[in-house]
Amino acid sequence: MAERHVVVVGAGIGGLSSALLLAAQGVRVTVLERAGAPGGKMRQVSAGGQPMDAGPTVFTMRWIFEAILARAGTCVDDVLRTVPLNVLARHWWGPDQVMDLHADSTRSQEAIGRFAGAAEAQRFARFIEEARRVYAALEGPYIRATRPTLLGLSRDLGLGGLATLAQLGPFMSMWRVLARHFHDPRLQQLFGRYATYCGASPWQAPATLMLIAQVEMDGVWAVEGGMHAVARAFEQLAASRGAKFQYSCEVRQVLVRNGRAMGVQTSTGERIEADAVLFNGDCAALAEGLLGDAARRAVAPTQPAERSLSALTWLMHADTRGADLVRHNVFFDADYASEFADIFKRKQLPRQATVYVCAHDRLDGAPSQRGPERLMALVNAPAVGDTQPGTDADPFSDTEIAQCEASRFAQLRRCGLDLSPTPANSTLVTPREFHRLFPATGGALYGRASHGWMVSFKRPGAASRLPGLFLAGGSVHPGPGVPMAAMSGLQAAEALMEHLDSTSRWSRVATSGGMSTPSATTANTG
Template sequence: MSPLRQHVDTRLAPPTGLAAPARGPATSRGEAPVLVVGAGIGGLAAAVLLAAAGVPVQVLERAPQVGGKMRAPQVAGQAIDAGPTVFTMRWVFDELCEAAGTRLDHLLALEPCEVLARHAWPDGGQLDLLADPQAAVDAIARFAGPYEARRYQGFCERAQRISRTLEGPFLRGTRPTPLSLMWRAGWRGLPDMLRISPFGTLWQALGRHFHDPRLRQLFGRYATYCGSSPFLAPATLMLVAHVEREGVWRVRGGMHRVARALAALAQRHGAHLRCDTQVTRILVQDGRANGVELADGQRLAAQAVVFNGDASALSAGLLGDAVRPALPALPRARRSLSALTWCGVTPVQGFDLSRHTVFFSGDYRAEFDDLQGRRRLPVEPTVYVCAQDRGDGGSGDTTPVAERLLVLVNAPPAGDLAPGTPGHLSDEEIASCESRTFAHLARLGLRLQTPPANWLRTTPTDFERLFPGTGGALYGAASHGWRASFTRPSSACRMAGLVLAGGSTHPGPGVPMAALSGQLAAAQVLADRASTRSWHPVATSGGTSMR
């Protein structure tokens, strides 16, 4: 049973959408709220579930809008998704909405993708990875031959086994360890657990499945979904292939609508949301987190604090010295990748883009040697382009003359290094990578107006400013080695009253994983609340006098 179903009454109300919020259990008058610091997807999911359960909740967000990494900056007067661009694992949000007395279809308009992504290589090869299983097999047969198509089928079967093996004991588990994973699987599930190849790398496993190096490169890119190298990430990341085959959706109006919908749902259940509100310190009394201090000096009491920022910000002391011991520090070498991105509104010429298009480098290993070994921007990067005004069909779509594009290349997490420090990315290095990126696109047929005429560029330093304590790393710790999945912080940490959520915590990065972390955080708060019913901090007008 999931933590969500254990602790939240799913019979709160009929699924009538936002117009009829559910009534949770009555709360004590004057009871201090649960303070959720950060309105990313994890924090919003926690707020929805806690508010639906009748717990007083207040969400505090330093940015002017909700969403965290699910950003949509304005470029040339248009909103462009500058963070996550695909919606997967719909069941996570179906369950969340059910627990809050509504249905996902009442909150968002989702359109299934028929083309998961279009891929292009310097040798002129091009492949659409299709959502329909048989159509995908046929496309790969035309691209790489019938033997590779059969190998692809075997790869998908293995990805499905991995996904089914890990969903219950790992994704929904509160604090999985190798031993607990085996225990939760049970003796009947032990053979499947041993077959998921936890000790091999993704690149090694792909070499056993595919002979065509281009397919190995295509599916190796799944490691970058969690900011990692396919040469170091575990083979279990093959499960991403099954996740995508289960469904990838476009969100009508943009991915930022997901965050806005969850925020509205939380508010309908009584949660209070405050944007442009920076938390500078988490307050601790008698070894327990019991409030926060804001940038204006105001102090707010809390029965618990859910921190939905990057976990490394706590150990770095950015939320005060009192909570430093809550988590071990994340070494710089264990950070996930950052990115260098451009958001623009521009005419597109040459290449027939799909909504999601990947332009691969000619040497994947050299690219990751640059990123992971030399800690520099790649000489020849793989480039992801999200054409946000297109559907699946490319040229068959009706698109404006100037299209909204997100262009992204991977980058080392060096956003907190001072100029002159080894590894610092200078303006000259960034400008050189920019030139190489758009030249690479042109070589593969895509001609765009060269930045920076009407483009918004975001560097690892900018990501560090947006998400302090990360160095620009976008996914918490890198998933390198078989132990990595078991070392992410869980919802519970070393400090009472402090609960963690977000992509840097278990079960990992990505929109659905962050939502799962929010479910786990809500379950932790409710469990702690049930075990400490005699402890009720009381909110007072104008803040508190906590030291």
């Protein structure tokens, strides 16, 4: 049988997972990445002269990574050094209103009792129990499913799962369910933030996203070397099994022959033929024709109004004074609803906003040494980074960004954290820069926003509408976030192997020169 060859476009965690699994099964894999290093959104940049994560900061759902690595003959502990976090996050509403959420739900319940009273602590216990039931109901039929349909999900849930969702009110928004669980608006804010993990507003996200509470209770880890180290580990494993990586290599076109994807063409004009192509990028790029007209029909377009959150991020190597930070810290403003109205309705930077601060060098307490530390501050923003500069619709003028920075860091100081970015110690990333890094997105960091109960059925699955073109990443099923994107890579590898096996059987009776016949160009890329 002729050697099978797959081109993977994009070295985010979805593409890396697929590349590893395919290479481990003897497929010749070529990974093409337009950036200079692997990771996609799990990229690393220098700020204040220090390397640090510039994207996701949380390692959860460890079982997904264990499942992928087991198929490659290894495990998480063999390739990564991880430390479990006892404090999941520290939350501020003011200098004297501070509450920790713990990995141990009993400790969290006690902390909520001290913070908001015994009645709210009891409500938290009921909330967590419901989150457990929702997660248990959906893990198999949704997260592990290749691509769920409404009918299939209803069938696979069974009577128990259907009863759980019916009790929850699956057509309700997350915010309505939280208002039913908690009377203290601060706790509604705290748990409403889970919607933003999927790039959504808690007023529009489905109630089922409360299952993220269970995901966190199952464990949150810090990774030595940051989340970028996860990407590097997967890259090295895939390379050790034969995958080839080409960086600073931009793909301009998916090549199609006889109605099937059969390779790619790069920006330099090089044509690389393959038996199949796996696209690990935002599906909006395909729908907008950024990889050629023939690939437009592979997925349905994502309208600008359907985009998820973007962000302003300040990456800093700076001194901190005042507030006692842990690794993950959240600083709330008073008017939570206005934050999402500004972002999703008015398409402007929020006048009041939540600020997330990741202290990269901390675990559950103070850093190991005094002096500057590596920090990321993040504020949610609308995904309109493709608005043309200089127009009346451009919300990202230097003046407005400066005003947002001033108000948000003043908010941190009101909560007791003295922290200031400067040109020398920080790097600012705006939605416009995210759009440049991830074309066709407007800077959206989570694909299509998780708004409405039907959104789960709108994401494409591993197999696109174009035969031979497969999909992985946060814009496809099962959705955004590092573990979900990794799971999409696993599902894409499985679907792709079925495709290769079926075309191999077909090619035994095919005439010479069929899709699986390697060309001279293909031979030169191995």
